[in-house]
Amino acid sequence: MNKFLVFLEQRDGIVQQTSIDTWNRVQKIAELQGAAVVSGIIAGPADIRQLESTITGDGVIYHAADESLRLYNQAYYTRLVADTFKGNDCSALFFADTAMSRDFAPRLSVALQASLLTGCMKFDADMPGGCSRPVYSGSLLSTFIPKRSLRIYILSLSTTDSSCSSRGHIDFMELEPQSFTDEPLVSSVNRIVMHEGTPDVAEAAVIVAGGRGMGGAQGFVLLEQLAQLLGGAVGASRSAVDEGWRPHAEQIGQTGKTVSPALYFACGISGAVQHLAGIGSAGTVVAINIDRHAPIFDVADYGIVGDVHIVLPKLLDLFKDFLKTK
Numbered sequence: 001m002n003k004f005l006v007f008l009e010q011r012d013g014i015v016q017q018t019s020i021d022t023w024n025r026v027q028k029i030a031e032l033q034g035a036a037v038v039s040g041i042i043a044g045p046a047d048i049r050q051l052e053s054t055i056t057g058d059g060v061i062y063h064a065a066d067e068s069l070r071l072y073n074q075a076y077y078t079r080l081v082a083d084t085f086k087g088n089d090c091s092a093l094f095f096a097d098t099a100m101s102r103d104f105a106p107r108l109s110v111a112l113q114a115s116l117l118t119g120c121m122k123f124d125a126d127m128p129g130g131c132s133r134p135v136y137s138g139s140l141l142s143t144f145i146p147k148r149s150l151r152i153y154i155l156s157l158s159t160t161d162s163s164c165s166s167r168g169h170i171d172f173m174e175l176e177p178q179s180f181t182d183e184p185l186v187s188s189v190n191r192i193v194m195h196e197g198t199p200d201v202a203e204a205a206v207i208v209a210g211g212r213g214m215g216g217a218q219g220f221v222l223l224e225q226l227a228q229l230l231g232g233a234v235g236a237s238r239s240a241v242d243e244g245w246r247p248h249a250e251q252i253g254q255t256g257k258t259v260s261p262a263l264y265f266a267c268g269i270s271g272a273v274q275h276l277a278g279i280g281s282a283g284t285v286v287a288i289n290i291d292r293h294a295p296i297f298d299v300a301d302y303g304i305v306g307d308v309h310i311v312l313p314k315l316l317d318l319f320k321d322f323l324k325t326k
């Protein structure tokens with residue numbers, strides 16, 4: 001029987017939504033592949049009660065609440081996950097496609113002699129370890145299949161699909177504290193919080209992004225207000241970043257970040273192919289642009305032709321009224 005392990009990423013003790021979506025998606029894959037067993041691992045102190053209402057399916061979640069794991073450390077995390085993987089005789093390891101997983105999944109693939117595919121979008125139950133992911137700036141989906149000789153595989157999932165399998169029974173198991181201090185310290189991490197409580201664009205479920213059409217740094221105040229109202233993050237096109245209106249950390253696209261929010265607002269963004277490369281796995285795309293022929297409308301689910309400075313304040317008022325009724 002296949003045994004899957006899911007890494008559940010915590011920040012400040014909160015398990016990230018992208019990891020919860022990954023867990024739920026792996027439950028679906030397990031169902032498709034016929035009764036695979038799913039386990040999870042959380043590194044560092046975390047509030048596991050939050051998971052009881054958000055995760056689905058059956059399985060065991062191991063929690064290593066060691067204080068030394070509170071902040072990400074590549075060497076410590078690799079050892080913990082590799083030990084859990086081997087101890088449970090697993091065949092596949094799944095991550096949400098985040099900056100953290102991209103950093104330590106390659107090290108794990110060496111430790112476990114496993115194939116590694118990152119940024120996976122689609123799976124085929126008949127192709128264990130393989131997946132499809134975007135190539136050439138998102139213009140094509142290409143299918144990758146690991147070598148037959150590599151029987152263990154690691155996949156990081158870039159997904160907006162948070163559909164759940166049926167609710168089952170999850171056991172939570174606290175792991176014994178252990179000492180990681182004999183591990184060579186290969187990385188030291190500084191955590192820089194840009195805006196307290198604001199998610200990173202790479203992990204946000206809602207992104208309100210702006211481009212040159214916002215007219216200046218001041219124009220982004222409206223986007224910050226909308227993002228705050230919806231619990232989302234502000235993103236930017238490269239033009240807005242090059243102008244110095246927003247930091248590079250917010251840039252979305254080929255030379256910025258790849259994002260997969262459930263809801264993406266593109267405000268005053270033309271929709272150049274290099275920008276679209278970053279939003280290929282976004283859920284619903286809403287575009288606001290003064291030019292009805294802007295290419296962004298070709299990929300948008302909803303389009304508003306109009307001036308952002310007129311449309312956005314109205315949209316803000318509508319959302320405020322709507323949220324008051326909730």
Ligand SMILES: Cc1cc2nc3c(=O)[nH]c(=O)nc-3n(C[C@H](O)[C@H](O)[C@H](O)COP(=O)(O)OP(=O)(O)OC[C@H]3O[C@@H](n4cnc5c(N)ncnc54)[C@H](O)[C@@H]3O)c2cc1C
Pocket residue numbers: 210211212213214236237238239240251252253254255256257267268269270271272273274275278288289290291294306307308309
């Ligand atoms: C190698 C390479 C890598 C690149 N990487 C990236 C990347 O990672 N990310 C990225 O975004 N770009 C990237 N680019 C740049 C990309 O080609 C575009 O130049 C850029 O995305 C355009 O940004 P923009 O849409 O904000 O600006 P513009 O193309 O100037 O578009 C501005 C839009 O705003 C609209 N507008 C103007 N005023 C208003 C208003 N008042 N209300 C509503 N709409 C208005 C206009 O109609 C227009 O559609 C890259 C380019 C290259 C060559």
